[in-house]
Amino acid sequence: MPLPLDPATHDALAERLRFYRDLGLTDLYRRPVEAHAIENVGAPGPSHLRTGETNSSAQVIPEIPSTQPNFFGEEPAIKKRTAISAPPQLAAVRVEDRVAALQLIRDDIGDCTRCALHTGRHSIVFADGSPTARLMFVGEGPGADEDAQGLPFVGRAGQLLNNMISAMGLKREEVYIANVVKCRPPGNRTPEPAEANTCSQFLFRQIDVVRPQVLVALGATAATYLLGARQPLAGLRGRVHAFRGMSLIVTYHPAFLLRDPRQKKEAWADLQLAMKELGLKAPKAGVGR
Numbered sequence: 001m002p003l004p005l006d007p008a009t010h011d012a013l014a015e016r017l018r019f020y021r022d023l024g025l026t027d028l029y030r031r032p033v034e035a036h037a038i039e040n041v042g043a044p045g046p047s048h049l050r051t052g053e054t055n056s057s058a059q060v061i062p063e064i065p066s067t068q069p070n071f072f073g074e075e076p077a078i079k080k081r082t083a084i085s086a087p088p089q090l091a092a093v094r095v096e097d098r099v100a101a102l103q104l105i106r107d108d109i110g111d112c113t114r115c116a117l118h119t120g121r122h123s124i125v126f127a128d129g130s131p132t133a134r135l136m137f138v139g140e141g142p143g144a145d146e147d148a149q150g151l152p153f154v155g156r157a158g159q160l161l162n163n164m165i166s167a168m169g170l171k172r173e174e175v176y177i178a179n180v181v182k183c184r185p186p187g188n189r190t191p192e193p194a195e196a197n198t199c200s201q202f203l204f205r206q207i208d209v210v211r212p213q214v215l216v217a218l219g220a221t222a223a224t225y226l227l228g229a230r231q232p233l234a235g236l237r238g239r240v241h242a243f244r245g246m247s248l249i250v251t252y253h254p255a256f257l258l259r260d261p262r263q264k265k266e267a268w269a270d271l272q273l274a275m276k277e278l279g280l281k282a283p284k285a286g287v288g289r
Helices: 009-023 095-109 116-120 144-149 156-167 193-210 220-227 254-259 261-278
Strands: 050-054 058-061 082-085 135-139 176-179 214-218 240-243 246-251
Touching (some): 135 220, 156 254, 176 193, 246 261, 254 261
Parallel strands (some): 050 240, 135 176, 135 214, 214 246
Antiparallel strands (some): 058 082, 240 246
C-alpha cells in the first residue's frame, strides 16, 4: 500500500536523483517560453504528428484485456464495451473566471452518490494545480493516500509524478492534475465502465475550463476514456493526438513505473514529446547517456 507523502528532505532528493539517473540525465535546462494569449492556448501543434480528432460524437469504450494488469497490480476482468457521448466542448473561459468556473463544477459534484463508488470513499478527489496550466495530467482514480487527503497523486506514485514534472523543468503548482473518477475504487481496482462514464463528464468540464495546451493521459484507463481508443498503450504512445482543440499524449501511469522502472526511459520519451508541444527545451543530456 502506498505510503503517505511526507518524506524527509534528503529522502525526497535521493528519490529525485534516482529518477534522473534512471533516465540517463545529468542536468536539466528549460528554454524560456513566450507568453501566449489565452485565445491561442489550445492551438493545435504540428499537423504531421497528429491523429484525427476524437470525442466529437458517440464513442465506444474498448475492452480492457484481462491479460494485462491494471496500473495498481490487479488483473481486471474483461469489460463490456459501453457507448458514451462526450459532452460538447464549453466556450473558452476567461483566465480571471477559471477558479470560479472550476468551483461551480465541484459544487455540481456535491456529495456525489451518482455511482456505487461513493459507498467506500472517504474524500472526493477533485483536482490539484493551476487553473491556468498549459499542461494537464489525467490519471485513473484516487488511491488510499489520495482518498485520505482529498488530493490526486500524493502517495508514492505522486512523488514519482512530481519528479517527472520537475524533469520537464516545471513545478507541480504550474500544472493541473485530475483523474477519470473522483472516488477511490475498492482495492484500487480499475473503474467499471458505468462508474467512469458517470464521472468523466466532470473531467471533460474541467479540461474545457482549464483548456491546457497539452494533456498527458497517465495509463490505459485515462487514455481509454479520453480517446475511446481500442488499442493497447503501445499503439497510443509516441504520437500527438488531437483532442478538443488541444494536444493529447499518452504515457505510462507512475504506479506502473514504480513496478517496472525499466520503462522510465520510455515514459521520458513521451514527456519530451509533451515538452516539444509546449516549446520547452529537452535536457542537454539525452536518454541513455
